[in-house]
Amino acid sequence: QKCPLCKTKTNTVFGVGAQDADIMFIGEAPGENEDLTGVPFVGRAGQLFDKYLEYLGISRTNVYIANILKCKPPKNRDPQSDEQDACIQYLREQVKIIDPKLIVCLGRISALRIIKPDYKITSEHGTFVKKGRYVMTAVYHPSALLRDPKKKDDMLKDMEKIKEYAVKHGLKI
Numbered sequence: 121q122k123c124p125l126c127k128t129k130t131n132t133v134f135g136v137g138a139q140d141a142d143i144m145f146i147g148e149a150p151g152e153n154e155d156l157t158g159v160p161f162v163g164r165a166g167q168l169f170d171k172y173l174e175y176l177g178i179s180r181t182n183v184y185i186a187n188i189l190k191c192k193p194p195k196n197r198d199p200q201s202d203e204q205d206a207c208i209q210y211l212r213e214q215v216k217i218i219d220p221k222l223i224v225c226l227g228r229i230s231a232l233r234i235i236k237p238d239y240k241i242t243s244e245h246g247t248f249v250k251k252g253r254y255v256m257t258a259v260y261h262p263s264a265l266l267r268d269p270k271k272k273d274d275m276l277k278d279m280e281k282i283k284e285y286a287v288k289h290g291l292k293i
């Protein structure tokens with residue numbers, strides 16, 4: 121209840137997956153379907169994301185999926201920076217507990233907040249960086265793929281790189 125979005129949400133969308141996950145995916149904020157179910161990435165974007173996971177043989181139950189914001193912003197708008205500031209501590213605690221070996225930002229908003237404030241998703245997606253104790257990368261947000269299917273080729277390559285990294289480093293998938 122640290123920001124006004126708690127007044128308009130249906131459910132808190134905290135996160136889902138394995139507490140000992142090696143890979144943690146981080147999106148931006150719950151949408152309508154996530155708000156109604158309390159589970160991240162279950163709407164159209166989430167279903168598309170699931171297809172990549174399934175194709176690569178990555179199980180949703182072995183990874184962890186969360187968002188920067190735990191409550192749905194109105195009308196599907198981007199999370200505001202004051203809302204991110206209010207909520208980010210929950211994500212920090214999640215990262216500390218799960219202690220993933222790879223963090224994958226889903227989309228620009230997440231990469232800006234988690235990797236660096238001048239992240240350029242169009243030129244930097246799919247590259248791996250080390251920040252503190254964590255290896256991180258970012259891919260296009262699945263919603264961006266729905267808006268612009270031409271990005272799907274890049275998404276597949278990036279997700280394949282993530283799988284390769286996981287196999288090479290023995291990460292649980």
Ligand code: URA
Nearest residue numbers: 147148149150160161
């Ligand atoms: N988009 C996100 O960033 N997160 C969700 O959980 C759903 C859609």
